[in-house]
Amino acid sequence: MTRRPRPLVYALLAAFVLGSAFPLYWSFIIGSVTRQRASQNPPPLLPGGHFLDNASQVFDRIDFWSALLNSILISGFSALSVVLFSTLAGYSFAKLRFRGSNAAMVFVVMTMAIPPQLALIPLLKEFSNLGLTGTHFAVALPWLVTAFGVFFMRQYLVDAIPDELIDAARVDGCSMIRTFWTVAVPAARPAMAILGLFTFMQVWTDFMWPLLVLQGSDVQTLQTALDQLKIAPGQTLTDMALLQAGTILATVPLLLLFIATGRHLVTGIMQGAVKG
Amino acid sequence: MASITFQQVRRTYPGSTRPAVDDLDLVVEDGELMVLVGPSGCGKSTTLRMLAGLEEVDAGRILIGDRDVTNLPPKDRDIAMVFQNYALYPHMTVAENMGFALKLAGMDKAERAARVAAAAEMLDLTDYLERKPKALSGGQRQRVAMGRAIVRSPQVFCMDEPLSNLDAKMRVRTRSDIARLQAELGVTTLYVTHDQVEAMTMGDRVAVMKDGVLQQVGPPLDLYDRPQNLFVASFIGSPQMNLMDGVAHGDAVDVGGHSLPAKAPEAGPVVVGVRPEDWRLSDDPDALTVTVTLVEELGSDSFVHGTCDVSGTPHTVIVRAPARGRTAKGDEVRVTTDPERVHLFDPATGARFD
Numbered sequence: 001m002t003r004r005p006r007p008l009v010y011a012l013l014a015a016f017v018l019g020s021a022f023p024l025y026w027s028f029i030i031g032s033v034t035r036q037r038a039s040q041n042p043p044p045l046l047p048g049g050h051f052l053d054n055a056s057q058v059f060d061r062i063d064f065w066s067a068l069l070n071s072i073l074i075s076g077f078s079a080l081s082v083v084l085f086s087t088l089a090g091y092s093f094a095k096l097r098f099r100g101s102n103a104a105m106v107f108v109v110m111t112m113a114i115p116p117q118l119a120l121i122p123l124l125k126e127f128s129n130l131g132l133t134g135t136h137f138a139v140a141l142p143w144l145v146t147a148f149g150v151f152f153m154r155q156y157l158v159d160a161i162p163d164e165l166i167d168a169a170r171v172d173g174c175s176m177i178r179t180f181w182t183v184a185v186p187a188a189r190p191a192m193a194i195l196g197l198f199t200f201m202q203v204w205t206d207f208m209w210p211l212l213v214l215q216g217s218d219v220q221t222l223q224t225a226l227d228q229l230k231i232a233p234g235q236t237l238t239d240m241a242l243l244q245a246g247t248i249l250a251t252v253p254l255l256l257l258f259i260a261t262g263r264h265l266v267t268g269i270m271q272g273a274v275k276g
Numbered sequence: 277m278a279s280i281t282f283q284q285v286r287r288t289y290p291g292s293t294r295p296a297v298d299d300l301d302l303v304v305e306d307g308e309l310m311v312l313v314g315p316s317g318c319g320k321s322t323t324l325r326m327l328a329g330l331e332e333v334d335a336g337r338i339l340i341g342d343r344d345v346t347n348l349p350p351k352d353r354d355i356a357m358v359f360q361n362y363a364l365y366p367h368m369t370v371a372e373n374m375g376f377a378l379k380l381a382g383m384d385k386a387e388r389a390a391r392v393a394a395a396a397e398m399l400d401l402t403d404y405l406e407r408k409p410k411a412l413s414g415g416q417r418q419r420v421a422m423g424r425a426i427v428r429s430p431q432v433f434c435m436d437e438p439l440s441n442l443d444a445k446m447r448v449r450t451r452s453d454i455a456r457l458q459a460e461l462g463v464t465t466l467y468v469t470h471d472q473v474e475a476m477t478m479g480d481r482v483a484v485m486k487d488g489v490l491q492q493v494g495p496p497l498d499l500y501d502r503p504q505n506l507f508v509a510s511f512i513g514s515p516q517m518n519l520m521d522g523v524a525h526g527d528a529v530d531v532g533g534h535s536l537p538a539k540a541p542e543a544g545p546v547v548v549g550v551r552p553e554d555w556r557l558s559d560d561p562d563a564l565t566v567t568v569t570l571v572e573e574l575g576s577d578s579f580v581h582g583t584c585d586v587s588g589t590p591h592t593v594i595v596r597a598p599a600r601g602r603t604a605k606g607d608e609v610r611v612t613t614d615p616e617r618v619h620l621f622d623p624a625t626g627a628r629f630d
Contacts, residue, residue: 167330168363171434172377172424173351182376186367
């Protein structure tokens with residue numbers, strides 16, 4: 001029989017769940033009331049009946065569907081790219097012997113210490129010099145591979161693949177890349193799923209970089225499109241109800257994705273945890 | 277079929293000053309099962325991995341038949357390897373695991389299936405062909421690993437401690453299975469183990485290594501009967517040979533006040549070696565006096581452990597005795613041996629005196 005946790009543990013967990021879920025709930029509350037009600041004090045704590053009105057206004061004001069498509073394309077492409085290149089690089093660092101391997105790995109980890117904000121301006125100048133601003137590609141390009149992804153896959157694969165399995169593949173006649181596909185990828189699958197999902201989420205919710213690089217362009221992601229809701233024509237104050245309704249709409253696809261892959265994700269995380 | 281030849285082969289790992297394998301000269305004859313044995317770190321696995329092409333060779337040449345394979349990648353050497361932890365692909369079925377090398381070599385599907393089926397038949401794996409390795413026992417996994425080697429019908433088998441992960445009973449059974457299979461197929465085999473019992477029972481010939489240096493090569497009984505140095509003498513045989521310091525003069529060796537008959541080539545200090553089964557009881561007052569500390573009764577025979585006073589220091593002596601004897605702990609027995617049963621070694625170099 002499994003031991004049940006004590007009531008205190010339950011209480012702490014419940015508080016944690018509420019704390020995590022509250023912003024989403026709050027966002028929905030504000031999105032479901034009128035503009036006036038949203039700015040009143042005390043603020044509303046229960047949902048109102050205006051969500052669909054607000055939502056239809058969002059669809060009127062911004063090109064939601066094309067922004068959604070852009071977000072899916074950019075996040076999906078970035079996730080695939082990060083997973084592919086991080087797995088390749090992580091496998092190399094974990095299992096292949098080459099000169100400078102340790103130094104290169106240390107360098108990769110060190111780049112994680114640099115705040116990404118520091119790179120925003122130089123990166124923007126570079127992109128603008130290259131004439132890349134205002135394109136899907138411009139949003140996705142910095143996300144082709146991440147230092148964290150490489151580090152994460154290396155840590156996972158170091159223990160997940162026995163060296164003898166690589167030897168066996170070589171004796172069987174696999175080329176280096178074939179060994180990667182035959183031995184590394186099947187072993188890496190759970191970690192790849194997590195990395196892909198996290199990257200997708202990260203790119204999906206990224207606001208600063210697309211805002212800069214897509215300024216004045218027809219191409220918008222969900223987050224930058226929502227930004228256009230801030231100031232309505234003829235108004236000086238942000239319509240919080242409209243903005244929150246839009247935020248909820250932009251979060252729904254992400255929630256659906258998590259629900260669809262949730263079980264896979266949890267087992268993946270647990271595997272990583274046990275393997276240490 | 278082909279022989280294997282190591283010519284002055286050396287391997288030094290990066291960051292190490294001492295070679296892992298030092299100027300190895302070794303020939304495995306066509307169809308022979310050669311067991312490479314030694315303690316961990318002796319270079320036996322490195323030797324095997326160099327033959328397989330998984331480890332670089334710093335100096336010397338490796339030949340399979342007349343082909344110089346020193347710098348060939350593993351897949352071009354016409355070898356197959358069996359690993360200690362089997363190294364089966366976890367996401368492939370038994371059949372896919374066994375046929376993978378053939379698939380990579382571009383063999384058509386029908387012939388591949390036929391070869392896999394034949395090997396599965398030979399190894400009693402036919403019912404398990406569609407299972408994943410996860411659903412197999414250790415012994416079955418070991419057989420799949422063997423099957424993967426067999427289907428390729430290579431010139432050479434490389435076996436890296438293939439029995440180490442099996443339990444004792446399974447190990448004894450698989451030991452004879454592998455030896456029989458190898459003899460049937462006639463594939464030249466280099467077999468690495470740290471277990472001298474495996475070496476003695478399986479090898480057509482045995483090569484003993486220590487610290488990267490080959491100590492002795494020969495048929496198992498040659499190694500047992502005429503070990504060329506102290507290391508081989510103590511490594512081969514279980515329980516190990518009794519080794520004691522002594523001084524030779526004429527027809528006897530003086531061991532701390534006791535006397536053993538021996539034919540020493542010259543007078544002077546020697547190391548005396550006597551196998552546990554070569555002792556016999558004696559009434560001679562000069563014989564080795566042993567105080568019994570433990571009797572290991574095996575049913576078929578027994579091992580009597582005791583200490584013997586050698587120049588003031590107690591020295592452990594093991595004597596093989598008939599089963600169900602009357603010797604008990606605390607008894608004092610006198611033992612001696614025959615001169616032709618005594619091994620003499622040079623205490624300075626460890627080499628055998630002849």
